[in-house]
Amino acid sequence: MKFQNTPIDSKIVEKKIHESGLTNFETATIREIVRLVNNIEEDSGNKFLRMEMGVPGLPAPEIGINAEIKALKSGVASQYPMIEGIKPLKKELKRFVKLFMDIDVDEQGCLPSVGSMQGSFATFLVANRSDHTREGTLFLDPGFPVHKQSCQVIGHEWETFDMYDYRGEKLRNKLDTILSQGKISSILYSNPNNPSWISLSEAELKIIGEMADKYDVIIIEDLAYFGMDFRKDYTVPGKAPFQPTVAKYTDNYVLLISSSKLFNYAGQRVGTIVISDYLYNRRYPDLKRYYKTDQFGYSMIYGSLYALSSGTTHSAQYGLAAMLKAVNEGEMNLTENVIEYGERAKKMKQIFIENGFNLVYDKDEDEDIADGFYFTFSYPGLNGNDLLEHLLYYGISAITLAVTNSTRIEGLRACVSQIGLDKMTLLDERLKQFNEDYQKQ
Numbered sequence: 386m387k388f389q390n391t392p393i394d395s396k397i398v399e400k401k402i403h404e405s406g407l408t409n410f411e412t413a414t415i416r417e418i419v420r421l422v423n424n425i426e427e428d429s430g431n432k433f434l435r436m437e438m439g440v441p442g443l444p445a446p447e448i449g450i451n452a453e454i455k456a457l458k459s460g461v462a463s464q465y466p467m468i469e470g471i472k473p474l475k476k477e478l479k480r481f482v483k484l485f486m487d488i489d490v491d492e493q494g495c496l497p498s499v500g501s502m503q504g505s506f507a508t509f510l511v512a513n514r515s516d517h518t519r520e521g522t523l524f525l526d527p528g529f530p531v532h533k534q535s536c537q538v539i540g541h542e543w544e545t546f547d548m549y550d551y552r553g554e555k556l557r558n559k560l561d562t563i564l565s566q567g568k569i570s571s572i573l574y575s576n577p578n579n580p581s582w583i584s585l586s587e588a589e590l591k592i593i594g595e596m597a598d599k600y601d602v603i604i605i606e607d608l609a610y611f612g613m614d615f616r617k618d619y620t621v622p623g624k625a626p627f628q629p630t631v632a633k634y635t636d637n638y639v640l641l642i643s644s645s646k647l648f649n650y651a652g653q654r655v656g657t658i659v660i661s662d663y664l665y666n667r668r669y670p671d672l673k674r675y676y677k678t679d680q681f682g683y684s685m686i687y688g689s690l691y692a693l694s695s696g697t698t699h700s701a702q703y704g705l706a707a708m709l710k711a712v713n714e715g716e717m718n719l720t721e722n723v724i725e726y727g728e729r730a731k732k733m734k735q736i737f738i739e740n741g742f743n744l745v746y747d748k749d750e751d752e753d754i755a756d757g758f759y760f761t762f763s764y765p766g767l768n769g770n771d772l773l774e775h776l777l778y779y780g781i782s783a784i785t786l787a788v789t790n791s792t793r794i795e796g797l798r799a800c801v802s803q804i805g806l807d808k809m810t811l812l813d814e815r816l817k818q819f820n821e822d823y824q825k826q
């Protein structure tokens with residue numbers, strides 16, 4: 386395809402792609418795409434419709450910011466925080482999981498982390514070392530590439546499959562086949578899922594829980610997008626429906642609840658880890674190879690988290706505690722900071738479809754998937770690498786699904802967070818021009 390009269394000067398795009406050294410976008414990381422697009426924007430003076438990175442596009446709540454300021458003014462900056470977390474955060478987190486998930490945990494297993502990313506890293510370091518005969522994590526993909534990077538830098542093995550191919554009861558056989566080989570220590574998935582935005586059903590979570598018990602595997606449930614399946618209203622504290630969770634079906638779990646998207650709090654790098662009472666107290670003799678004790682919870686706090694960062698920023702914990710308290714008490718609506726993403730996704734999907742694109746992951750069994758933070762799309766006749774390259778000339782950026790371990794490598798992931806409702810017309814114009822140019826060639 387010849388790129389003539391495209392919204393972004395084609396010579397600049399070509400030059401910057403060449404300079405980036407990226408020969409195949411299917412292996413390009415999110416941050417590499419970010420850098421490339423920054424460079425094109427800078428040289429061309431044209432702004433992109435940026436859909437490559439999952440950054441919050443809305444402001445952080447005043448409640449959190451004010452609580453942090455107050456904590457800083459009271460002098461916490463000079464004090465090391467306790468690694469297991471400040472008391473108000475532990476208290477509000479325990480309440481939060483009761484009120485919004487209907488699960489009971491002791492405060493001792495409610496911990497802060499430096500973002501959910503540290504939560505998964507810390508958990509890999511303990512869960513994947515609990516049994517010397519096992520090797521690592523099974524990812525129910527597609528998924529967040531940095532989790533595999535975490536396993537890789539620690540030196541843990543990992544396996545993966547695309548769970549879209551094994552929805553419903555099919556998931557049981559697939560898990561049975563892999564877990565029966567005895568090599569898996571932990572299973573990680575995100576729900577709702579980044580990038581596909583599929584949501585696991587109660588039946589699927591039950592299968593995962595049953596398999597965790599059958600094969601004694603630890604489930605790491607990544608709730609980075611807590612409450613964001615907007616087809617259901619999970620926002621009333623203490624009232625069903627609750628955020629679905631594997632915790633209803635097994636005691637072998639660690640939950641990772643991020644504040645980055647739910648509270649637009651990514652910059653403060655504060656997240657949480659919730660360990661079931663059973664797992665917290667469980668003893669794994671093989672942990673003694675790496676930790677002073679064989680107890681899971683103790684190894685998480687005084688082994689793994691101590692070594693990683695010796696705690697989570699003091700003031701950020703106060704900020705998060707205040708936001709959790711506000712939603713627990715119904716003073717702030719759980720999803721009021723993110724609900725607009727659903728509206729954006731709905732409009733964007735429609736614009737993509739009207740301009741010749743297809744949705745890639747589009748169903749939760751027989752129901753349309755929710756509208757939320759991400760969606761996935763493809764264009765007939767183009768693979769993911771070529772589609773991403775083509776769209777760069779039209780001032781649109783995304784990431785390939787290949788980089789998320791999806792089997793649907795013709796697709797790209799779009800994040801809606803930086804595409805405000807005021808940018809929909811521009812998106813439509815650019816996609817229309819792309820579609821017309823492509824059909825003409």
Ligand SMILES: Cc1ncc(COP(=O)(O)O)c(C=O)c1O
Pocket residue numbers: 439499500501502503529575579607609643644645651655656
């Ligand atoms: C599925 C998933 N897990 C974890 C994270 C990281 O969360 P945090 O910012 O809390 O480290 C992200 C961020 O995009 C994500 O998409």
